[in-house]
Structures are given as C-alpha cells and as structure tokens.
Amino acid sequence: MAGLRSAVARLRRQLAAHPAEFRDRDVAEEELAALADLAAGDHPDIPRLRRSLLLVAGAIGSVSALGPGVRELREAVDLFGPAPRG
Numbered sequence: 001m002a003g004l005r006s007a008v009a010r011l012r013r014q015l016a017a018h019p020a021e022f023r024d025r026d027v028a029e030e031e032l033a034a035l036a037d038l039a040a041g042d043h044p045d046i047p048r049l050r051r052s053l054l055l056v057a058g059a060i061g062s063v064s065a066l067g068p069g070v071r072e073l074r075e076a077v078d079l080f081g082p083a084p085r086g
Helices: 002-017 025-040 046-060 064-078
Strands: none
Touching: 002 025, 002 046, 002 064, 025 046, 046 064
C-alpha cells in the first residue's frame, strides 16, 4: 500500500506542476484523487484500482513528461496481482 500511496502522490505532484493544459487533465486529476482514496484504505478494490489506472493512462499517457510517473503507478498497481484475463 505504501508503494501505491507514494506513486499516486508523486504523479499528483508532477501533474500539478506540469504547465501545459490538455483536454483530459480534469479526468486525470479526478482519478488520481480516487486512487489516493483507495490507497488510504487497508484493502483496496483491485478492479477499481485497475480502472482508475486505465483512465489516468488514457488521460495523460501522451504527455511524455508524465510517462515515468504513469509507469510507476502501473507498477504499483501490478503489485496487487495480474490483470484478470477476459
């Protein structure tokens, strides 16, 4: 959980400091806030974590300066187990 909290906090700071405005910035900020709430608990909802990760990646994945933070967030979410196959 500590790794997830750290990754979320770091990406939130990076996004807040990023000067460029882009269309889905609000989506990314909202989902990072949701991830912070999930990470604050003891037993996160894994499907919800993965959904938020996908929304964050979709919203800011094309912003190269934020790429390392998104990758760190994905790695933190992956620690909770592999994505379900469907």
